[in-house]
Amino acid sequence: xxxxxxxYNSAMSTSRGPGQRAGLDRDQVLKAARGxxxxxxxxxxxxxxVARALGVAPNALYSYLADKDELLDxxxxxxxxxxxxxxxxxxxxxxxxxxRSIMLASYxxxxxxxxxxxxxxxxxxxxxxxxxxxxxxxxDALARAGLDQDQAREALRVLIVNTxxxxxxxxxxxxxxxxxxxxxxxRRNFRNSLxxxxxxxxx
Amino acid sequence: xxxxxxxYNSAMSTSRGPGQRAGLDRDQVLKAARGxxxxxxxxxxxxxxVARALGVAPNALYSYLADKDELLDxxxxxxxxxxxxxxxxxxxxxxxxxxRSIMLASYxxxxxxxxxxxxxxxxxxxxxxxxxxxxxxxxDALARAGLDQDQAREALRVLIVNTxxxxxxxxxxxxxxxxxxxxxxxRRNFRNSLxxxxxxxxx
DNA sequence: ACCTGAACACCGTTCAAGT
DNA sequence: ACCTGAACACCGTTCAAGT
Numbered sequence: 054x055x056x057x058x059x060x061y062n063s064a065m066s067t068s069r070g071p072g073q074r075a076g077l078d079r080d081q082v083l084k085a086a087r088g089x090x091x092x093x094x095x096x097x098x099x100x101x102x103v104a105r106a107l108g109v110a111p112n113a114l115y116s117y118l119a120d121k122d123e124l125l126d127x128x129x130x131x132x133x134x135x136x137x138x139x140x141x142x143x144x145x146x147x148x149x150x151x152x153r154s155i156m157l158a159s160y161x162x163x164x165x166x167x168x169x170x171x172x173x174x175x176x177x178x179x180x181x182x183x184x185x186x187x188x189x190x191x192x193d194a195l196a197r198a199g200l201d202q203d204q205a206r207e208a209l210r211v212l213i214v215n216t217x218x219x220x221x222x223x224x225x226x227x228x229x230x231x232x233x234x235x236x237x238x239x240r241r242n243f244r245n246s247l248x249x250x251x252x253x254x255x256x
Numbered sequence: 257x258x259x260x261x262x263x264y265n266s267a268m269s270t271s272r273g274p275g276q277r278a279g280l281d282r283d284q285v286l287k288a289a290r291g292x293x294x295x296x297x298x299x300x301x302x303x304x305x306v307a308r309a310l311g312v313a314p315n316a317l318y319s320y321l322a323d324k325d326e327l328l329d330x331x332x333x334x335x336x337x338x339x340x341x342x343x344x345x346x347x348x349x350x351x352x353x354x355x356r357s358i359m360l361a362s363y364x365x366x367x368x369x370x371x372x373x374x375x376x377x378x379x380x381x382x383x384x385x386x387x388x389x390x391x392x393x394x395x396d397a398l399a400r401a402g403l404d405q406d407q408a409r410e411a412l413r414v415l416i417v418n419t420x421x422x423x424x425x426x427x428x429x430x431x432x433x434x435x436x437x438x439x440x441x442x443r444r445n446f447r448n449s450l451x452x453x454x455x456x457x458x459x
Numbered sequence: 460a461c462c463t464g465a466a467c468a469c470c471g472t473t474c475a476a477g478t
Numbered sequence: 479a480c481c482t483g484a485a486c487a488c489c490g491t492t493c494a495a496g497t
Contacts, residue, residue, distance in 0.1 A: 071482040072478030100471060110482050112472075117480095121471065174374045174424030177437060210442075211449040214421035215414070221377030222417065234380060239413075246414040252459060253452030274463040275497030303490060313463050315491075320461095324490065463496075470489060477482075 075109050079117045079127075082107065086128050095168040100124070125172055130181025132169070135162045138190045148197035149251050155191050156216045156247055163220035164236065170221030178213055198255055208254045215250060219243040278312050282320045282330075285310065289331050298371040303327070328375055333384025335372070338365045341393045351400035352454050358394050359419045359450055366423035367439065373424030381416055401458055411457045418453060422446040 069075065085106045089097045100121055104111040118124050136158045139151040163170060173179065188209060195205035223239040272278065288309045292300045303324055307314040321327050339361045342354040366373060376382065391412060398408035426442040 069481070070478085071476065072480080073482085074478090074480055077480085099469085101469080111470095112474095112483090113481055115472080168378045171374050171377045174377070174421060175371045177425045180435070207445045207448050208452075210445050211418070211452065214425065214449070215418060218377060218417035218421040222380050232383070242410045242413050245410050246417070249411075249414065249456030250452060251456070253454070253456035256455060256459075272462070273497090274495065275461080276463085277461055277497090280461085302488085304488080314489095315464090315493095316462055318491075461497090463494105465493090465495105467492080468490095471487095473486080474484090475482105476484105478480090 075107070075113065077107060077109065077113070077117065082114060082117050082124075083127055083131055086124055087131060090128060090166055090169065095172065098125075098128070122176070125169075126176070126179070126181060129169060129173060129179050130183045132162060132166060133159070133179060133181070133183035133187065136183070136187060138187060139194075144190065144194045144197060148194040149255060151194040152191055152198070152212065153247050153251060155187060155194075156212055157244070159187065160216050160220050160223075160240075160243055163217065164223045168221075170217050173217065174221075178217060195254075200254070204254075208250075211250060211254075212247075215246055216243075219246065278310070278316065280310060280312065280316070280320065285317060285320050285327075286330055286334055289327055290334060293331060293369055293372065298375065301328075301331070325379070328372075329379070329382070329384060332372065332376060332382050333386045335365060335369055336362070336382060336384070336386035336390065339386070339390060341390060342397075347393065347397045347400060351397040352458060354397040355394055355401070355415065356450050356454060358390060358397075359415055360447070362390065363419050363423050363426075363443075363446055366420065367426045371424075373420050376420065377424075381420060398457075403457070407457075414453060414457075415450075418449055419446075422449065 082103060085103050086098060089102055089106060100114055101111045103124070104114055107113075114124075118127070136155070139154055143154075144151040178184070191209055191212070192205050195208055196202070200208060219239060219242070222234075223236050223243070285306060288306050289301060292305055292309060303317055304314045306327070307317055310316075317327075321330070339358070342357055346357075347354040381387070394412055394415070395408050398411055399405070403411060422442060422445070425437075426439050426446070
């Protein structure tokens with residue numbers, strides 16, 4: 054609610070007139086957004102805050118992004134870029150374990166960013182290149198486990214809902230709150246859910 | 257973005273001075289909130305809009321609610337009140353089918369309210385009396401299916417994440433959008449996910 | 460106790476203008 | 479094409495005051 058601890062960036066003091074360029078690009082905008090997300094959570098991630106961090110006017114961002122939704126989508130995809138996919142040989146040898154490891158890795162990456170998930174469900178999850186990368190290898194692994202194309206697509210959706218749902222639940226700003234389940238317990242719960250799901254899917 | 261079609265309620269024109277009471281209660285506030293949610297989705301559900309609908313000043317609501325979070329929690333619990341729980345005899349005879357029917361009914365009720373779900377994951381789901389009611393009967397059914405207390409609690413959490421996740425995905429303001437999965441397909445997918453989960457849980 | 464007026468500190472987005 | 483100034487139409491919440 055009270056937030057005056059703005060991190061002053063490069064071109065903060067040097068005020069430009071209209072026409073003077075700041076020399077931004079899409080990547081710098083995303084980096085600034087991720088910085089705000091990591092330090093202050095989703096509620097700190099506003100268009101105006103990003104602009105403030107970059108030392109530009111709020112509307113300057115619209116040269117690089119259509120709207121805030123696009124910013125959120127891009128930031129999520131950026132985060133998913135940290136998830137390491139299993140190697141082709143790992144997928145070939147143990148496809149179901151490959152699926153599990155993708156989901157576990159995604160979970161760990163996602164819970165590092167409190168509150169980001171909740172915004173993504175009404176957009177039906179991630180749709181960026183990183184999300185597609187993970188989707189492709191998971192579908193491949195599911196196919197090798199014996200599922201046909203339709204089954205694999207449905208199973209992938211269930212796994213994503215489960216992973217993002219648990220990530221959204223686990224990712225809390227302050228872990229010590231009354232009536233709140235601990236991250237450790239939720240992580241255990243998530244692992245068991247994966248076992249149950251993979252068992253149900255492959256039977 | 258443009259929204260001037262305010263539904264004028266009872267005491268809209270009669271302006272009160274400070275001290276004059278509007279005769280509100282918590283239930284009227286919730287009813288007004290549900291009205292806004294049903295007609296305009298979550299983005300239409302703001303404190304100020306609720307106050308407008310009731311013909312009171314925005315801050316008048318704080319006599320009945322601590323903040324917006326409490327309003328959202330109360331509205332969700334109100335919605336969950338529509339979910340009919342299976343009878344004790346149904347639970348005793350087919351516990352796993354009872355669990356499935358609770359989740360299916362919850363899903364159907366939840367997807368009728370686009371976008372509401374996404375706000376609830378970072379609060380670890382619902383916690384109201386209606387949510388507790390459904391939780392108790394589901395835990396009972398899971399126990400009768402052979403799960404011990406810890407297993408049942410974990411299984412319940414997975415089922416809730418799955419149900420709310422799919423509900424959040426399915427509940428879209430306008431179903432005809434490019435690259436958006438249809439509600440019918442997601443409903444099929446959700447039913448299959450329930451079968452897989454219950455299979456995995458009970459094995 | 461319940462309500463209003465006024466204000467605070469924000470939002471996302473648009474439009475016109477400057478170079 | 480990239481940026482600013484100014485504005486529009488909102489938010490949630492608080493504080494002091496009235497009856």
